[in-house]
Amino acid sequence: MVNKISQADKRREIIKTFDSAYPVSSEKATLAIIGAGAWGSALAKLAGHNQHEIHLWSRSLNVNLSEILQDVDIIVSAISMKGVNETAEKIKKIGLSEKVIIVTATKGLDPATRRTPSQIWETNFPNNSVVVLSGPNLSKEINDKLPAATVVASKNKAAATTVQNIFASGLFRVYSSPDPIGTELGGTLKNVIAIAAGVCDGLELGTNAKSALLTRALTEMIRVGNHLGGQTETFFGLSGLGDMLATCSSSLSRNYRVGYGLAQGKSLEKILDELQGTAEGVNTTNVLIDLAYREEIRVPISHQVFLLLNGKITPEEAVVALMERDLKAEFCD
Numbered sequence: 001m002v003n004k005i006s007q008a009d010k011r012r013e014i015i016k017t018f019d020s021a022y023p024v025s026s027e028k029a030t031l032a033i034i035g036a037g038a039w040g041s042a043l044a045k046l047a048g049h050n051q052h053e054i055h056l057w058s059r060s061l062n063v064n065l066s067e068i069l070q071d072v073d074i075i076v077s078a079i080s081m082k083g084v085n086e087t088a089e090k091i092k093k094i095g096l097s098e099k100v101i102i103v104t105a106t107k108g109l110d111p112a113t114r115r116t117p118s119q120i121w122e123t124n125f126p127n128n129s130v131v132v133l134s135g136p137n138l139s140k141e142i143n144d145k146l147p148a149a150t151v152v153a154s155k156n157k158a159a160a161t162t163v164q165n166i167f168a169s170g171l172f173r174v175y176s177s178p179d180p181i182g183t184e185l186g187g188t189l190k191n192v193i194a195i196a197a198g199v200c201d202g203l204e205l206g207t208n209a210k211s212a213l214l215t216r217a218l219t220e221m222i223r224v225g226n227h228l229g230g231q232t233e234t235f236f237g238l239s240g241l242g243d244m245l246a247t248c249s250s251s252l253s254r255n256y257r258v259g260y261g262l263a264q265g266k267s268l269e270k271i272l273d274e275l276q277g278t279a280e281g282v283n284t285t286n287v288l289i290d291l292a293y294r295e296e297i298r299v300p301i302s303h304q305v306f307l308l309l310n311g312k313i314t315p316e317e318a319v320v321a322l323m324e325r326d327l328k329a330e331f332c333d
């Protein structure tokens with residue numbers, strides 16, 4: 001009898017291989033992971049896989065923050081945007097050695113100041129190295145031990161290399177970059193586009209429409225990113241195009257599910273109620289449109305997402321508005 005290997009068996013074999021994947025570096029560090037939601041927990045697993053000492057902290061865990069910060073080498077912040085300011089200030093009050101590297105994995109923009117998370121950490125800790133970690137990293141797939149890649153970016157090359165070695169394994173391939181702001185904005189801006197992609201799929205507009213949407217969205221992300229200091233090539237990398245492809249094509253993405261739900265006629269309130277975890281794209285859209293208005297940056301797709309999220313238009317009207325814009329050259333300023 002032919003011994004048939006099922007797809008499920010094959011998948012289990014692959015997962016076993018990655019599960020025993022080696023850490024890239026034998027150096028061990030002590031990490032405080034701040035935020036024990038979906039992403040913080042997945043990052044704790046990745047660092048735990050490489051046998052680092054991990055202290056997980058969140059508002060709801062009964063853990064003393066100042067105690068765990070005593071002897072850490074690295075802080076990894078994986079809290080939602082709405083908690084970043086408050087948490088950075090809390091840690092500032094506790095006090096932090098200048099040797100500690102701060103890694104930020106949040107994808108969002110602060111409504112009050114329109115700053116990125118890394119800018120908030122840098123303002124509070126001007127003498128510490130800040131590293132942005134961002135890429136196509138849906139936490140459910142990471143938890144399922146499927147292979148993934150990410151980017152760590154910092155103005156301080158040595159700090160980026162340290163963080164690269166801490167997280168890298170055969171399970172998680174980590175690239176470094178000298179462009180923290182571009183890396184961070186790729187992950188942040190694509191959340192707005194993931195909402196639009198969810199609408200596109202929810203309305204069953206087809207493959208041509210989705211391809212046009214994502215390609216034009218990348219141009220829009222680069223326009224905003226360049227304006228805010230990010231480098232164009234970063235947006236063609238894992239943290240830009242890579243994360244856009246992941247989030248805009250997977251129902252694992254909360255932002256995609258927001259758009260999909262809106263296309264099905266659900267209210268935003270109901271969608272967010274049903275959604276487990278944070279869909280940062282909702283807040284990011286509002287902050288981005290405020291920023292784009294003040295600084296005169298053209299963001300036609302994000303603008304339609306803004307109108308839709310704020311109940312000013314229907315999903316169908318958003319599509320018509322995008323299709324009926326003035327004709328122009330594909331590449332212009």
Ligand SMILES: NC(=O)C1=CN([C@@H]2O[C@H](COP(=O)(O)OP(=O)(O)OC[C@H]3O[C@@H](n4cnc5c(N)ncnc54)[C@H](O)[C@@H]3O)[C@@H](O)[C@H]2O)C=CC1
Binds near residue numbers: 082278
């Ligand atoms: N889940 C994912 O696949 C990925 C998420 N991210 C980003 O990571 C961030 C967190 O996402 P998730 O873990 O998925 O969200 P989540 O909703 O599962 O967890 C959010 C965490 O932030 C904490 N938090 C919220 N407000 C706070 C406050 N005021 N003070 C202190 N802590 C507060 C919560 O207690 C919780 O630990 C978001 O910016 C998200 O865009 C990035 C990559 C992947």
Ligand SMILES: O=C(CO)COP(=O)(O)O
Binds near residue numbers: 191280
């Ligand atoms: O950023 C993510 C994957 O890289 C997670 O996307 P969502 O926040 O839309 O779930």
